[in-house]
Every structure is written in C-alpha cells, then in structure tokens.
Amino acid sequence: MSNRTFARRLDRLRFSSSLASMQRIRELRATGVSVIDFGSKFDTPAHIKEAAIRYVDQPQASFYADPRGIPEFRAAITRKQARVNSMIIDPDTEITVSPGGKAGLVATLLALVEAGDEVLLEDPGWLSFDPMIRLTGATPVPFPIRPENDFQLDPADLSSRVTPKTRAIVLCSPHNPTGAVLSHETLAAIASIAIEHDLWVVMDEAYEHFLFDGNRHISIATLEGMRERTISVQTASKTYNMFGWRVGWIVATPTVSERIRMVLSHLFTCVTSFVQAGAAAALDGPYGQGTLTIEEVSKNYEAQRNVLVEGLRAVPGIRCTMPGGAYFAFPDIRSFGLSSNEFASRLLANARVSGLSGSVFGDMGEGHIRFVFNAPLPEIEEGVGRIQHYLKSV
Numbered sequence: 124m125s126n127r128t129f130a131r132r133l134d135r136l137r138f139s140s141s142l143a144s145m146q147r148i149r150e151l152r153a154t155g156v157s158v159i160d161f162g163s164k165f166d167t168p169a170h171i172k173e174a175a176i177r178y179v180d181q182p183q184a185s186f187y188a189d190p191r192g193i194p195e196f197r198a199a200i201t202r203k204q205a206r207v208n209s210m211i212i213d214p215d216t217e218i219t220v221s222p223g224g225k226a227g228l229v230a231t232l233l234a235l236v237e238a239g240d241e242v243l244l245e246d247p248g249w250l251s252f253d254p255m256i257r258l259t260g261a262t263p264v265p266f267p268i269r270p271e272n273d274f275q276l277d278p279a280d281l282s283s284r285v286t287p288k289t290r291a292i293v294l295c296s297p298h299n300p301t302g303a304v305l306s307h308e309t310l311a312a313i314a315s316i317a318i319e320h321d322l323w324v325v326m327d328e329a330y331e332h333f334l335f336d337g338n339r340h341i342s343i344a345t346l347e348g349m350r351e352r353t354i355s356v357q358t359a360s361k362t363y364n365m366f367g368w369r370v371g372w373i374v375a376t377p378t379v380s381e382r383i384r385m386v387l388s389h390l391f392t393c394v395t396s397f398v399q400a401g402a403a404a405a406l407d408g409p410y411g412q413g414t415l416t417i418e419e420v421s422k423n424y425e426a427q428r429n430v431l432v433e434g435l436r437a438v439p440g441i442r443c444t445m446p447g448g449a450y451f452a453f454p455d456i457r458s459f460g461l462s463s464n465e466f467a468s469r470l471l472a473n474a475r476v477s478g479l480s481g482s483v484f485g486d487m488g489e490g491h492i493r494f495v496f497n498a499p500l501p502e503i504e505e506g507v508g509r510i511q512h513y514l515k516s517v
C-alpha cells in the first residue's frame with residue numbers, strides 16, 4: 124500500500140463538463156468545423172478595459188491589494204447593492220472580493236461546512252455545486268425541482284430533506300440550468316424553513332440581471348430574519364462579459380465575511396487590483412455589452428430565448444419550459460428514447476450544435492439538454508434551423 128494516496132474528498136469529483144465541452148468546441152473549430160454553441164461572442168465594454176488600464180499604470184497596482192477588495196470596488200459594490208438589491212451594506216465589513224463567483228462559492232462553503240454536514244441543493248442544479256460541497260468534505264443532498272412544475276422549487280421537497288445534519292441550503296436564481304426564477308412567495312417559504320431549522324442560505328446571484336416577462340430578482344437576504352444567515356455570491360462575469368477577468372464578490376455579515384476572507388486570503392491573498400478597478404467601472408456604468416445597457420442586453424436575451432424555445436417546441440417530441448431568466452433553455456428530449464448524453468453527442472456530430480447533457484446537472488436532469496442563448500440572434504436562428512433539420516430527419 125502506497126503512502127502516496129489521494130484525498131478521498133475527490134473520489135466522486137469529475138472535471139466540469141461545461142469546460143470540457145468548451146474545449147471540444149474550440150478543437151472542432153480549429154479543424155474548420157462550424158459548431159454552433161449559442162454562447163457569448165461579445166467583448167467586455169470599453170470603459171471597463173480603460174479603467175483597468177488606467178489602474179495598472181498606478182504604483183499601487185504592483186502591490187498586494189486589501190484582501191477585502193480595493194476600496195473603490197467595495198464602494199461600487201455598496202452602491203450597486205443598494206440600487207439593485209435593496210440592501211444597505213457596510214463596505215468595510217460585509218464585502219469580500221473573490222476571483223470569480225466560483226471561488227466565492229467554494230470559500231463560502233469551506234467557511235461554513237465540513238465532513239459530517241449535509242448541504243441541500245437543487246436537482247437539476249448548476250454542475251459545480253455538488254463538487255464544491257464535496258471539496259469541503261460535506262455531503263450534498265439533492266432535492267428535486269420538477270419539469271411538470273416548470274422547475275419551480277417546491278418548498279415541501281426541500282423541507283422533507285432536512286435532517287439534524289443539515290447546515291446549509293444552496294440556491295441559484297435565476298437558475299442554471301433551467302432559467303427558473305424564485306418568486307417572493309417561494310423565497311419566503313424557503314426563508315421560513317431556513318429560520319425554523321437554523322440553516323445558512325448560500326444564494327448564487329450570478330444571473331440576477333437577466334429576467335424576462337416582467338420577473339423580478341429578489342435577494343433572499345432582504346427577507347425578514349434572513350440577513351444574518353444569508354451569503355450572497357455575485358460575479359461580474361455574466362453581466363458585463365467579463366468571463367475571463369475572474370472577479371466576483373460575496374456579501375455577508377461581518378462575522379461570516381471574516382471567515383470567508385480567512386479562506387480566500389490563504390488561497391489567493393487578494394484579487395488582481397486592476398481587474399477590480401475594471402469591475403468597479405462596470406458596476407458604476409450602464410453598459411453590459413459594447414454600448415448596450417444591461418436592460419437592453421436582457422431584452423435581447425428575451426428575444427433570443429423566444430426564437431430558441433419556440434424553435435425547439437416546433438420539433439415534434441420536444442417539450443420546453445419557458446425560462447423566466449438567466450440564458451438557459453432546458454428542453455425535455457425523453458421522447459427520443461436516448462440518454463441525454465447520447466442525444467447531445469449525436470446533435471454535435473450530426474447537426475454541429477452543442478448542448479450539454481442534462482445528466483451532468485443531477486439525476487433529475489437526465490432526459491434534458493441545456494442550451495445557452497446568449498449568442499447573437501442570427502446564430503440562434505441558424506442553430507435552431509440545424510436542430511430542426513436534424514431532428515426531423517431522425
């Protein structure tokens with residue numbers, strides 16, 4: 124028996140299927156194959172880049188930054204939190220800047236839970252939550268959100284899985300992969316479960332700006348009794364086309380923030396200062412994509428959603444819930460009699476359209492495919508045409 128063993132925490136981890144899929148698409152495109160992935164083709168708005176460039180020319184850019192985040196960025200987050208999330212927060216004690224929402228979520232979970240604890244999460248749900256929880260040694264406990272309920276969370280499915288070991292609930296709204304948006308009524312029901320059982324709530328708000336059909340995003344931290352138990356994790360990646368910049372932030376009470384900062388400071392020391400300067404300009408500015416405001420981007424996504432979902436619904440055998448937010452459609456392909464993995468492989472091989480197998484989002488995701496729709500409309504139209512052409516021929 125070797126002493127050079129691996130941590131058992133990693134036994135059930137796999138690499139991220141979405142990153143693997145992006146790599147496969149890059150490789151196919153490099154060989155000249157035209158693959159449609161419906162993904163963003165947009166650039167970070169110019170004023171954000173200019174702010175980062177201005178900062179990098181200043182002497183302080185060479186040094187470690189404040190582990191909480193540079194003051195300018197924390198001030199911008201405080202303004203945004205008041206404007207968008209109706210939360211008045213203290214920039215000195217309630218914000219921690221992280222290298223992306225992902226790192227913010229992992230640091231939060233590392234600060235809150237450990238081996239022997241259980242963490243509740245939606246199934247289907249974002250594919251990184253399960254491995255993130257396992258990295259802490261805690262046990263993920265999935266609860267279903269159901270297609271017949273338009274993937275709306277049923278609080279009874281959540282409360283029935285609470286045990287004496289439950290410590291936290293992880294939520295994501297608007298939701299990846301289904302686009303479901305948690306209503307005030309559902310959030311209130313979740314809040315009362317969290318309060319009754321004295322649980323943490325980790326709320327991933329990565330897609331908070333992308334809402335359709337008049338939906339509203341509500342931060343669960345603003346509900347009565349929730350501020351002290353909620354950790355809100357946000358990111359610049361999606362809203363401002365800053366995916367590669369790696370910058371996000373966490374809003375939590377001073378005690379929780381200190382714990383999270385302890386984890387992050389040993390992992391990263393601080394987030395790259397000039398990236399934060401760019402992100403500060405992003406939060407203070409109106410633009411999300413080129414010179415389109417965030418509201419205009421969201422309107423575009425709504426139009427793109429309509430073309431994608433209506434195009435999918437036109438294929439006999441496909442059922443598709445209308446997503447209320449984010450930029451994901453999660454059609455039901457069970458009538459084709461294939462596993463979702465096989466369906467996604469065939470779609471890529473034959474129609475040259477990329478979607479992710481629903482099974483990577485949890486057992487309840489099987490029988491579904493996740494398509495994104497943040498590409499320009501002509502690409503959505505072209506992709507929908509390819510899907511229809513292929514599926515009508517099989």
Ligand SMILES: Cc1ncc(COP(=O)(O)O)c(C=O)c1O
Pocket residue numbers: 222223224225226249295299327329357358359360366369370371
């Ligand atoms: C639901 C959800 N949360 C968080 C993230 C993290 O984004 P980032 O680490 O780029 O901030 C993503 C990105 O894929 C996501 O889909």
